[in-house]
Amino acid sequence: MKKFNGNVLFLDRSDINTDEIIPAKYLTEITKEALKPYLLEDLSLTGFDIEDIKDKAVIVTRANFGCGSSREHAPWALEVNGINVVIAESFARIFRQNMYNCGMFAIELPSDKMEYLFENYAGKDTSITIDIDNDKIIVTSSDQSEEIDFKAGEFDKTLVKEGGWVGYADKNY
Amino acid sequence: MGKTIAEKIFDAHRVNMPFPNTHVLKLDRVFCHEITTPIAITDLMARGMDRVFDPTKIKAVIDHVTPAKDSKTAEQGKILRDWAKRHDIKDFFDIGRNGVCHAIFPEKGFVRPGYTVIMGDSHTCTHGAFGAFAAGVGTTDLEVGILKGVCAFHFPKTIKIVLNGNLQPGAYAKDLILFIIKELTVNGATNMVIEFTGPVIDTMSMESRMTLCNMAIEAGGTCGICYPDMTTVEYLWEFIKDEFNSKEDALIEYSKWISDADASYEKVYEYDVTTLEPMVTFGYKPDQVKTVNEMSGTKIDQVYIGSCTNGRIEDLRIAASILKDKKISDDVRAIVSPATPAIFSMALKEGIIEIFQNAGFCVTNPTCGACLGMSNGVLANGEACASTTNRNFNGRMGKGGTVHLMSPATAAASAISGKITNSKVYKA
Numbered sequence: 001m002k003k004f005n006g007n008v009l010f011l012d013r014s015d016i017n018t019d020e021i022i023p024a025k026y027l028t029e030i031t032k033e034a035l036k037p038y039l040l041e042d043l044s045l046t047g048f049d050i051e052d053i054k055d056k057a058v059i060v061t062r063a064n065f066g067c068g069s070s071r072e073h074a075p076w077a078l079e080v081n082g083i084n085v086v087i088a089e090s091f092a093r094i095f096r097q098n099m100y101n102c103g104m105f106a107i108e109l110p111s112d113k114m115e116y117l118f119e120n121y122a123g124k125d126t127s128i129t130i131d132i133d134n135d136k137i138i139v140t141s142s143d144q145s146e147e148i149d150f151k152a153g154e155f156d157k158t159l160v161k162e163g164g165w166v167g168y169a170d171k172n173y
Numbered sequence: 174m175g176k177t178i179a180e181k182i183f184d185a186h187r188v189n190m191p192f193p194n195t196h197v198l199k200l201d202r203v204f205c206h207e208i209t210t211p212i213a214i215t216d217l218m219a220r221g222m223d224r225v226f227d228p229t230k231i232k233a234v235i236d237h238v239t240p241a242k243d244s245k246t247a248e249q250g251k252i253l254r255d256w257a258k259r260h261d262i263k264d265f266f267d268i269g270r271n272g273v274c275h276a277i278f279p280e281k282g283f284v285r286p287g288y289t290v291i292m293g294d295s296h297t298c299t300h301g302a303f304g305a306f307a308a309g310v311g312t313t314d315l316e317v318g319i320l321k322g323v324c325a326f327h328f329p330k331t332i333k334i335v336l337n338g339n340l341q342p343g344a345y346a347k348d349l350i351l352f353i354i355k356e357l358t359v360n361g362a363t364n365m366v367i368e369f370t371g372p373v374i375d376t377m378s379m380e381s382r383m384t385l386c387n388m389a390i391e392a393g394g395t396c397g398i399c400y401p402d403m404t405t406v407e408y409l410w411e412f413i414k415d416e417f418n419s420k421e422d423a424l425i426e427y428s429k430w431i432s433d434a435d436a437s438y439e440k441v442y443e444y445d446v447t448t449l450e451p452m453v454t455f456g457y458k459p460d461q462v463k464t465v466n467e468m469s470g471t472k473i474d475q476v477y478i479g480s481c482t483n484g485r486i487e488d489l490r491i492a493a494s495i496l497k498d499k500k501i502s503d504d505v506r507a508i509v510s511p512a513t514p515a516i517f518s519m520a521l522k523e524g525i526i527e528i529f530q531n532a533g534f535c536v537t538n539p540t541c542g543a544c545l546g547m548s549n550g551v552l553a554n555g556e557a558c559a560s561t562t563n564r565n566f567n568g569r570m571g572k573g574g575t576v577h578l579m580s581p582a583t584a585a586a587s588a589i590s591g592k593i594t595n596s597k598v599y600k601a
Contacts, residue, residue, distance in 0.1 A: 015359055015360070015458055017564075017566050019545075019564070019566040019567070019568060019569055020566065020567060020568070023546075023568055023572075024545040024546055024547040024569075025546060025547050027208050027209075027237075027547060028208075028238070028243070028245040028246050028249060028547070029245065030211050030212060030215065030245070030248060030249060030252070032212075042567055042568035042572065044457060044567040063360065064359060064360040064363065064393065067359055067360065067393065068295065068390075068564060068566060069295050069545075069564075070209070070293060070294055070295040070297075070309040070310060070311055071208075071209065071311070072209070072212075072293075072311035072312040072313060075311075090360065090363065091363075092360070092363060092393060093363055093364050093393065093395055094295060094309055094310060094311060095311075097310070097311065097314065097325075098311035098312075098313065098314075101311060101313035101314060102313060153192065153193070153194070153195070154192040154193065154195075155191065155192040155195040155325065158192070164313060165313050165314065165317055165325075166216070166220070166313060166316055166317055166320075169317040169320070169321055169323065170222065170320070170321070172191065173188065173197065173317075173321045173323050
């Protein structure tokens, strides 16, 4: 299993597409590691600085994250930067599946919980740990810490535990 | 309770349901291109699993960057080419015979009603125009598709869009789908199939149906679907004529793949298209749509006609009908990329290529080209492109550039005036 804890990068915008996560001109790379410097290079978000990615392990964002192109380079660019968890109000279908297919977490929370996270934790040094066995997100900042329940499908959890879809499919199909 | 076409296709292809709402389907087609497939191939090799489930069901093409522009893209082509040869994948389309995947694969008759299709490309939803379930996937799903011939999906909830009335001159399938995306929003169809039905679809060509289904993903849709009918049979006839005694027999067989009248839908929308005006995008999301008249006069620097959305012969004919005996503005540069070699040849024979050239267009080989800013036709910072493609995302055609999505007719008219222009200005 991958690592599912660490510092949080808050991206306060909906509809962040995979072209913004990793621009098409870098799709000529044939290793995942080569994508590392280009994560979120074209993100259109006021106040966002590419340096903000440093030392982050979790992204918390709004609705429809990962829309557009099917490029799995988007989860890979996250992965090689040490980010294995994205928490959002919703995801585009292909991106969400790509995350789980890579053994990574794409966690959906209802809009009130997302709003709560942004209101209480954005702008602070916040860290998150995913407790996979108990379906809990443990969120911590300098002045508070709490647990938030999330729902994960059995298929999604299996892929996370197996490290992705290729291994699972090879055993079962 | 009746079933939708997507449910019927799921029922006919389901291998099992290993988890609740997880349907593992048998695949009829796995399509591949040189951008998303090489990493699947190298991963399979690294795992010691360099196999394919069925070389006759896998089709591959080099289309995104062709001819190769540098060593990296040459390497991507080489990985795909060597793999196709190694596994005896006969339908591999290399340079000279290659075209945009979602144009060349239908043109070769590879998609049939009732099929399941995946590809590592989000615009795979295009192939639903044939009454198939066709979904874009990532490289891992593609890898498992190549290896095992299966893919997992959630239950296909369906949105039905009923289109009544008649499209007026100057309004095309592209205008219609831009209008629909505006109505649904960019995630209004997420995890859902979009069925396009009604009298407007009944009289629509396969090319126009592909334009509609192509952009289902821009509303978040898994697949766009049109019911198979005699137009579908006519399009496929040269490929299926040995399978059926008559076109009528083919139609009877394919009619299995039509939704039942009492099927259950997530939502049903009904529109009269008679008053639909030509549409165009603004901003950086494909649901940011206005009428061309509202955007009229917006300055552009480049015009691009092509792509899996609008690079087919019908599109080139419409554009040429507006460009005939005219010149593009001195203030714009214009590029046209016929989507396949067959389309290029037809356009050449019909005098369409000459019209484009006389107007001042650069005519490129068939390729995805400028659409995603990774090979030719890249925009400079601050430039705007009038484009028949499918995405106006920030930086899509080049860092700092803006893309206005529109029909080939509007793009042609805009090339002449140098600004966004309603094509009726140039039509008698």
